[in-house]
Amino acid sequence: MVDQPILGAPTDVRVVTAVGVLAHLAMASSFLGTILLAVVAEYLYIRSHNQFWYNTARTFSVISTIFFGVGAAFGTLVEFGLVTLWSNFISLIGEAIVxxxxxxxxxxxxxxxxxxxxxxxxxxxxxxVLHWIIGIAAAFGGYYSAYNILAVMASLSMRPPGLEVINLYQATGQNVVGLTDYVVKWASPADAWNMFWWGANVFIFHGILAAVILTWSIIAAIYLYFYIRDKKPERLMMLKILVPTMAILTAIQGFVLGHLQGELVLQDDPLKLAALEGMFWSGLKVDPLTSFLAYGTFNHAFWGYFSWPAYERPPAFVFIFYWVFMVIFGILLGIWSGALSLWYLFPGFFGSFSWARALANFFERSGVYLMPFFAAFASIGGAVSAESGRYPFILVQADPNPNGSPPIITGVPVGPGGLLNPTLYFPVWLAVLVLIVEIAMPSLAVFMVYLYLRRAPKYVETEVKAVEY
Structure with a gap:
């Protein structure tokens, strides 16, 4: 089924949906990162009895609550929008995601x-310790919530085992109350647990790590900015926690989870692979670099992006978001955080070299601005690559074509008869109004955090102990 826009609505709806989902992801990421930091800081306080960690934990517990409160309200708005704008989605996939x-x-x-x-x-x-356990429980609630939401998002890109997409119109000549021709159901009720299959877990943990990396990169940049100005030891203590953790998580993200997710795309979605890797040709053609990375040889042929009809292909810009934003900026974030980690953890060794001190000074001063930039654009690149990669289908599956043509891509179309409600009309002025609200809500959360930090209560101050971690 060709995905043709009606009444100008689909384009407006997709833009509004994309902005709303990305803004909500930013809010959720901020909560996941700040509540984790609060729990870690309280643990360090329990171990060291250093008042700095107590103040830090208490501050970030409040900040996480701000992000949670505004994010929960905003999430309700996004869910209402998804149910309203994509009402067919609930009709056809309700059984799968319940x-x-x-x-x-x-x-x-x-x-x-x-x-x-x-x-x-x-x-x-x-x-x-009991209070810290309560914090762990609060953090668990947030992370388990993210786990289930990301399981649903994973299924939209990779069809879980046992999930069947049925075209009712082709099978019976009927559809669901004139809205959608499709229905999604499990082959067996027990298959519902397949929402958490291996491929989904790769997607889930890839998303959770991205949330923590993004949030901690921004926080690290703030502490780095003040540390460059005043050289206070407590700021260095904080950087020794934030920066090495970012470096380790970025390495896991790229070399482990990213690799596993790439294997899943290679096996299950050749069209998405062609879009991500920029295979802009028609038919089978050897791609030496992708062949080496995927198979360890230089002569494997892949179906090109233009082998499929235009209405099936993801947008060509996915290649830019994947390679430039996610891959390159992710690598640069790893370089900056890795270099600063070595400097902060082993200052005695590198401090004896003048070139090392000069290099560390460069990474510090530039890292204030570049680390959050790299993390933000890498996260955006990953989100857009995942979401746009499934366009214009949902619950994608690729099956071999018996006549030697490109694999058959099956799923639910976005357009009329699929996800888009054919009775929907979404004027441009309404789209603009909703976009303003979607941008205003995260801005409000950031402003509330600013007000809290500006007028934060003065906790009991004690001398900062020089405790190294």
């Missing part, structure tokens, strides 16, 4: 109940 969304409800309730308990019981619970 399990992870049901589990996500309990995760969300865990956040709602325990996060305020964590924030408002500082100095109220005398047993600091």
């Amino acid at each position: 399990l992870p969304f049901y589990l996500e409800l309990f995760a969300f309730l865990t956040e709602v109940i325990i996060l305020p308990l964590y924030v408002f019981t500082w100095n109220k619970i005398k047993n600091q």
